[in-house]
Amino acid sequence: MGRRFTRRNFLGVAAMAAAAPVFEVKPLRGIDFILQNSPTPQKYLIETMPGGVALFDYNNDGLLDIFFVNGGRIANPLHVPENFDRSNPRYWNRLYRQNRDGSFTDVTQAAGLATAGNGNYGMGVAVGDYDNDGYPDLYVTSYGKNVLYHNNGDGTFTDVTAKAGVAAGGWSVSAGFFDYDNDGRLDLFVTRYMEWDPDHNKICGGDWHTYCPPAAFPATTCVLYRNRGDGTFEDVSERAGITAKKGRALGVSFADYDGDGFTDIFVANDGMQQYLFHNNGDGTFKECALESGAALTSDGKGLSGMGTVFQDYDNDGRPDIVVTELPRELYGLFHNDGQGAFSYQSLGTGLGALTSGSSGWGIGLEDFDNDGWKDLFVAQSHVLDNVEQIDASLRYKELPLLALNHNGHFERADSGVTSPWAARGAAFGDINNDGWMDVVVTTLGGPPALLLNRGGAGNHWLSITLRGRRSNRDGYGARVQVNGQTRYATSAGSYVCANDKRLHFGLGSAEKATVEVLWPSGQKQILNDVRADQFLEAGEPEHS
Amino acid sequence: MISLLLLTWFAGQAAASAAAQHIQAGLDARNQHQVDVEITEFRKATDLDPRLLDAFFNLGAAYMEKRDYASAIAPLKRALELNPDLPAAHQLLGYALLAEGYAAEAIPHLEQVGAQDALAIAQLETGHLQEAVTNFNAALAKRPNDPDLLYYLGHASGLLSKNSIDALIAAHPDSARAHQALAENYFVLRQMPQAEREFQEALRIRPDLPGLHLELGQVYANSAQWPKAEEEFRAETKLQPGSAEAAYRLGAALLQQGKTPEALAELKRANALKPDMPETLYSLGKAASLTGDSATAEKSWTRVIELEKDSSLAAQSHFGLAALYRKQGKTDRAQREMQEFQKLQSTIGPPRSE
Numbered sequence: 001m002g003r004r005f006t007r008r009n010f011l012g013v014a015a016m017a018a019a020a021p022v023f024e025v026k027p028l029r030g031i032d033f034i035l036q037n038s039p040t041p042q043k044y045l046i047e048t049m050p051g052g053v054a055l056f057d058y059n060n061d062g063l064l065d066i067f068f069v070n071g072g073r074i075a076n077p078l079h080v081p082e083n084f085d086r087s088n089p090r091y092w093n094r095l096y097r098q099n100r101d102g103s104f105t106d107v108t109q110a111a112g113l114a115t116a117g118n119g120n121y122g123m124g125v126a127v128g129d130y131d132n133d134g135y136p137d138l139y140v141t142s143y144g145k146n147v148l149y150h151n152n153g154d155g156t157f158t159d160v161t162a163k164a165g166v167a168a169g170g171w172s173v174s175a176g177f178f179d180y181d182n183d184g185r186l187d188l189f190v191t192r193y194m195e196w197d198p199d200h201n202k203i204c205g206g207d208w209h210t211y212c213p214p215a216a217f218p219a220t221t222c223v224l225y226r227n228r229g230d231g232t233f234e235d236v237s238e239r240a241g242i243t244a245k246k247g248r249a250l251g252v253s254f255a256d257y258d259g260d261g262f263t264d265i266f267v268a269n270d271g272m273q274q275y276l277f278h279n280n281g282d283g284t285f286k287e288c289a290l291e292s293g294a295a296l297t298s299d300g301k302g303l304s305g306m307g308t309v310f311q312d313y314d315n316d317g318r319p320d321i322v323v324t325e326l327p328r329e330l331y332g333l334f335h336n337d338g339q340g341a342f343s344y345q346s347l348g349t350g351l352g353a354l355t356s357g358s359s360g361w362g363i364g365l366e367d368f369d370n371d372g373w374k375d376l377f378v379a380q381s382h383v384l385d386n387v388e389q390i391d392a393s394l395r396y397k398e399l400p401l402l403a404l405n406h407n408g409h410f411e412r413a414d415s416g417v418t419s420p421w422a423a424r425g426a427a428f429g430d431i432n433n434d435g436w437m438d439v440v441v442t443t444l445g446g447p448p449a450l451l452l453n454r455g456g457a458g459n460h461w462l463s464i465t466l467r468g469r470r471s472n473r474d475g476y477g478a479r480v481q482v483n484g485q486t487r488y489a490t491s492a493g494s495y496v497c498a499n500d501k502r503l504h505f506g507l508g509s510a511e512k513a514t515v516e517v518l519w520p521s522g523q524k525q526i527l528n529d530v531r532a533d534q535f536l537e538a539g540e541p542e543h544s
Numbered sequence: 545m546i547s548l549l550l551l552t553w554f555a556g557q558a559a560a561s562a563a564a565q566h567i568q569a570g571l572d573a574r575n576q577h578q579v580d581v582e583i584t585e586f587r588k589a590t591d592l593d594p595r596l597l598d599a600f601f602n603l604g605a606a607y608m609e610k611r612d613y614a615s616a617i618a619p620l621k622r623a624l625e626l627n628p629d630l631p632a633a634h635q636l637l638g639y640a641l642l643a644e645g646y647a648a649e650a651i652p653h654l655e656q657v658g659a660q661d662a663l664a665i666a667q668l669e670t671g672h673l674q675e676a677v678t679n680f681n682a683a684l685a686k687r688p689n690d691p692d693l694l695y696y697l698g699h700a701s702g703l704l705s706k707n708s709i710d711a712l713i714a715a716h717p718d719s720a721r722a723h724q725a726l727a728e729n730y731f732v733l734r735q736m737p738q739a740e741r742e743f744q745e746a747l748r749i750r751p752d753l754p755g756l757h758l759e760l761g762q763v764y765a766n767s768a769q770w771p772k773a774e775e776e777f778r779a780e781t782k783l784q785p786g787s788a789e790a791a792y793r794l795g796a797a798l799l800q801q802g803k804t805p806e807a808l809a810e811l812k813r814a815n816a817l818k819p820d821m822p823e824t825l826y827s828l829g830k831a832a833s834l835t836g837d838s839a840t841a842e843k844s845w846t847r848v849i850e851l852e853k854d855s856s857l858a859a860q861s862h863f864g865l866a867a868l869y870r871k872q873g874k875t876d877r878a879q880r881e882m883q884e885f886q887k888l889q890s891t892i893g894p895p896r897s898e
Contacts, residue, residue, distance in 0.1 A: 353801040
């Protein structure tokens with residue numbers, strides 16, 4: 001789809017100008033979770049970085065459930081070896097099952113997730129069915145050891161970290177399941193932020209006494225685990241070329257940006273160049289962000305990369321990259337120009353003007369108004385909890401950014417949020433199955449927020465669940481095209497979060513859709529005359 | 545009576561002879577860098593003969609050598625009582641008084657010998673700022689790039705400026721200029737809300753004062769309030785259509801908002817008003833690149849590199865050219881520009897985020 005300004009688009013824009021807020025901020029009924037980041041006067045950097053949220057249907061009842069990652073208790077002062085005592089329930093990660101009436105029930109203990117993460121300080125979460133048994137599994141990242149929970153399919157989870165060999169260690173932040181070798185089994189990528197421990201903590205800002213910038217600490221490497229298919233994983237980080245680059249990685253997103261059939265990795269690094277690991281298709285990756293144009297701003301400056309999303313914002317069929325940043329920088333938008341090249345388009349798309357004074361974390365490119373163009377939502381808040389003292393023009397708590405996409409140009413819209421948050425994670429999904437994408441946001445020291453899409457009249461939608469056979473069961477890595485729009489199947493992206501795995505498409509006024517799926521196995525599938533406004537399950541054909 | 549007089553005369557002769565011996569001993573000690581012996585000998589000479597000019601001068605000089613400025617003052621003053629036209633004594637006494645904080649007293653002695661650097665410091669400390677600036681400039685003409693002189697000149701100029709502003713604010717507290725001056729102070733202190741308030745007040749009083757919109761625009765630009773910055777820069781370009789800076793700032797604000805065609809036009813105008821400004825050319829290249837005007841982008845960035853071979857802007861221009869050539873499929877040229885960018889980065893450091 002080009003960038004023509006059609007009458008329908010114009011009407012859409014005109015309608016939007018007078019529209020009510022897109023979301024209604026609703027209490028999450030039955031959810032009493034508070035993200036315990038435990039800030040101390042020591043300004044331990046971990047305090048300002050959690051925490052993740054996952055939207056996934058753990059019991060396959062058709063309703064999205066919610067898993068929250070908690071930070072943990074931090075002793076003041078804290079020393080190595082750290083022990084984040086999380087035996088008190090207020091520090092637990094939490095799993096909430098959605099009920100038919102839209103309320104939630106805390107099933108943490110019943111699911112075997114109580115005291116989970118004890119000893120570690122929680123960060124993020126990834127969701128993927130690594131054993132293709134039809135039940136989504138959980139991977140929780142931490143400062144400390146990460147944990148893989150196998151979904152037993154009966155409402156309970158089992159910690160299989162030791163057997164699987166995926167504890168990682170160090171300071172992990174975001175993670176994502178993807179199938180890098182197209183063997184039908186989900187592999188796992190984990191970002192790690194820096195070499196840090198409380199004994200080597202630093203306090204910056206002179207009299208202001210605040211968190212130090214990332215450059216104050218040594219860089220480190222990310223981790224790639226290959227799924228052996230027997231319930232264990234192999235750390236292939238070095239062999240695959242991932243450890244060739246040290247960084248300060250926070251966010252990660254996946255897509256096949258050059259159409260070679262293999263999923264590539266984008267890593268959002270904080271305060272430096274970004275990394276784009278091109279999948280060579282032979283089990284190795286080559287970091288090529290600089291030569292591809294996705295490493296730096298158009299001024300050749302590094303980015304304070306935090307959250308990231310790797311989807312096609314301008315409907316040209318190629319996945320683009322958006323990275324959230326700190327104020328005075330602009331959120332980075334790298335347009336995929338084709339042939340492996342990206343160009344920095346933060347200014348040309350209007351995103352720069354919307355973001356130069358904000359700090360962004362969780363991010364999603366979703367079609368919130370179902371007009372056929374993916375919009376941007378960003379959870380915002382400064383890193384420093386005392387930033388107002390340092391720079392009066394900045395704010396620690398911020399409103400989230402909702403930017404509606406009009407033919408590839410972003411314009412601010414009313415999200416419906418009226419009070420600012422110290423937001424971090426943002427996960428995206430259709431919580432109430434009404435065909436309109438919703439958002440769950442985590443806030444430091446506070447409760448999560450549900451932004452329930454008010455919906456609207458007129459526009460149609462389609463939600464697709466993939467069922468892989470030769471490919472991994474959830475079809476992660478598949479390219480799905482609907483009426484000229486493209487999405488890459490993944491639950492990863494944003495910051496420390498896992499999104500609804502269903503692929504959501506706004507159809508505008510179209511009541512029918514043509515669906516084309518390019519499966520990771522290489523199979524192509526076309527579904528014609530698909531009725532709009534439904535949850536479609538697309539199964540991978542047995543034979544090509 | 546006669547015998548008494550003779551006795552006195554003989555005693556005087558003996559004392560003079562003894563004082564001369566001590567002076568010689570003092571000079572010998574000076575040659576051997578024995579400053580304490582030097583002081584002892586010269587002091588004995590002054591005790592023996594209170595009218596012995598050499599003794600007092602050399603004692604003062606010895607104390608100066610020892611950096612005991614307080615003790616140097618009395619013998620040097622006595623030397624000048626004995627001979628008011630001794631330039632070396634004036635100079636040393638001037639230095640000693642200045643070092644001890646008697647700047648006003650030091651000034652006539654330093655003026656006598658034309659010691660411009662020390663004189664300027666004394667004038668600075670006594671609040672004679674205009675004269676101090678004049679003398680620092682004169683001293684700098686003889687010793688260009690002297691760090692102490694440059695520091696003092698900056699300090700004196702700053703105080704002079706502050707005094708003028710203080711006088712302005714005291715005399716005309718409600719004037720536009722007073723509000724402008726206050727706003728500029730707040731801007732330097734990064735107190736942007738206060739700076740904004742004062743600039744706005746200045747503009748309310750004299751909306752036609754050149755430079756005010758430009759400065760207020762920079763307050764907004766500093767806090768990334770680009771639409772407001774654009775508004776102010778645009779107002780400045782209306783007031784001063786010939787101001788290349790106003791045109792450049794407006795172009796940059798438009799660029800930040802993604803208004804690339806407008807930015808390109810304004811930056812072209814800025815470049816026409818004042819050609820070969822690297823900042824303007826760099827932004828012009830960016831705007832041209834974003835609007836698809838590759839020729840202008842290439843020309844602008846190439847010119848930046850010609851003007852500033854090893855600056856941060858040159859590095860950024862190489863980076864811009866690499867992206868431009870990559871988009872055009874000119875891989876070799878893109879790689880060359882990227883290498884130049886990386887080479888400059890390794891020498892001048894990576895460009896910093898603002």
